[in-house]
Amino acid sequence: MSFLNIDELTGKIFTGQWTRAHGGDAPIVNPSSGAEVGRAGSSNGQDVAEAAARAAEAQKGWAALPFVERAAILHRAGRVIEDNGAEIIDWFKQEAGAAAGMAGFNVHVGGAECFEAAALASQPYGEILRSEKPRLSFSRQIPVGVVGVISPFNAPLILGIRSVAPALALGNAVILKPDPRTAICGGAVIAEAFRQAGLPEGVLQVLPGGVEAGQQLVADPNVPVIAFTGSTAAGRKIAEAASTHLKRTHLELGGNSPLIVLDDVDIDAAAENGAWSAFLHQGQICMIAGRHIVHESVADEYVAKLSQKAKGLPVGDPLQREVALGPIIDAAQRDKIHGLVTSSVSGGATLAAGGTYDDLFYRPTVLDHVTQETPAYNTEVFGPVASVIRFSSVDELAAIAANSEYGLSLGILTRNPMRGLEIADRIPSGIVHINDQTVDDEAVAPFGGVAASGNGSRVGGRANLEAFTETQWVTMQAEPARYPF
Structure with a gap:
């Protein structure tokens, strides 16, 4: 049985199930031949706004689950990717024009990102702090809520799932907007992996689309964090737009x-x-x-x-x-x-x-x-x-x-x-x-650039914990404090 049924996905986006996009559809083109091999759903602003509202509601139940249940789903998603690697590699060749080695690397790292995120779910998430007062004082990392992920065409599985997986593991909901040129490799593969792994509906939504969808994702009040991978020019525009909404942005941009x-x-x-x-x-x-x-x-x-x-x-x-x-x-x-x-x-x-x-x-x-x-x-x-x-x-x-x-x-x-x-x-x-060349990526390592290449390491290893959580200070004492007025 095929992992992906392209006929069933025609004109659809993933909202927890495959549904028709308000924005219509767009061709999936094989760059080697120019042939159209399917049609993906194309989301618009309405699709994104509705998804963000659903995600904000679904996130509450997801964050409340025991970490072992979240970890189990992440681990199953990684196995789904690995078990269907041959089919995913064929889609990479067909949609992204990737040679076998590059396609296989995407599959390998895609699974590894899920496994590493599964381990992240059980990591310590706070520390005990000293206090001048007789009380327990500590900090803890809590989910941000909904994370918007905007990913590019070039390594679409890796560059999408490396934000999707850790954000989910830490109790967030995610809206992923993959590049419409690789809506299958960078979108449908991730959606189906988590659907088949048993992720609750609405916690991950995958909405390929154009500029309108991206603008809505950056502006939507239900999405406090944007993780973007793409060109420096586009990253600057996203950072500028997000700043007007006081949103945190994680930018992995260009390089030379x-x-x-x-x-x-x-x-x-x-x-x-x-x-x-x-x-x-x-x-x-x-x-x-x-x-x-x-x-x-x-x-x-x-x-x-x-x-x-x-x-x-x-x-x-x-x-x-x-x-x-x-x-x-x-x-x-x-x-x-x-x-x-x-x-x-x-x-x-x-x-x-x-x-x-x-x-x-x-x-x-x-x-x-x-x-x-x-x-x-x-x-x-x-x-x-x-x-x-x-x-x-x-x-x-x-x-x-x-x-x-x-x-x-x-x-x-x-x-x-x-x-x-x-x-x-x-x-x-x-x-x-x-004594190595410049191209490498491992799920356990921090990844990011400086200057026009981005705003530092925002994914990989311990960086994930800071990227997709808020730091909260908490104090507890046996009796209410007393004050002179």
Whole structure:
């Protein structure tokens, strides 16, 4: 029996059960072929307002459940994802254009997020405080109520469930608005996993939709916290709108991460790391390494080996054959990528590999001899493009790497890890990987960027507890206090 019945989901959103959306429906398109493979419900402001009211009511009973019952549902949801991994992987190939490895990684992390959240439900949620008075004084973390989650297309299962699962585990209700381009991978999969796990109706609602739905979610008085993953430009607008309602926002935004290659590194290993961090999932990952900062003494060899890898990677429809790269999500994104590449070459960069496309299939691209003003170097490309810039001294390296509005992830390759850590201390970044590339995610680890990459770690590990609860101070004493008036 199929995990997802696409015919039953046509034109529907998840409100605890699959119901017709007031906003109509929207096509689900396979980016490899351009074929329509179904139609998802498209929520509007009315759908979101009604969902928020339902969620606020359902949350009370959910928060009152013993933590062991919440944990059991989270654990079952993780098992549902794992048990249906093969079908979910096929949907990732079909809807998100993901190669098998990237699709499988989403399934793995999706299940892990549920298991880690299940453990979160039983963690200590307060501490005993000292007090000047003869009383018991303590703080405790209580649910915020309803959490709004807005997730993107690129890793839709991971980037949705990493907020959904911990928010639920801590006693909140959740409204998830996935990107309509991946309404199945980033929406229906999560909805069905929790429905089949026995989550009470109304506690999780999944409403793909456009700008109107997002605006209502940010403005709705029943939703005090917004967790957003997406572009920096969109994140700024959401933060501004949320601030007028005094809402807390957790923003995981764009990046243009540097991969640093020092002069003592194994170049073969460096090229492997460089290719993975630049070309994985067609470069459509916020942590992707667009800036390759390489010591001048090894730069020629690095570019040669990275280019060789780029030229040898198979690109195509992941449903048809084993490929390393699938399609770009849509034509607008492909054209943005190609425009940055062509303007960079026109400005003096050397095209060492790639720079061409067939429909939405963009060849992995290497640009050499770039400067800090080169468009594909100083912009988040969100495509399979590695721009190589050279340095001669550590001071120059640190200045180049730190010269970016973003600060999400940093990779440093060197035979001396302590040297790498010293360099990392000079480069603002939310994530640092020494002797590894820039792209990684684990449910147990804090995740987030600084500067234009977001407002710090808001998901993962202990960060989840602070992200999705309020801190409340409580005192208790045996008799009512007495006062002089």
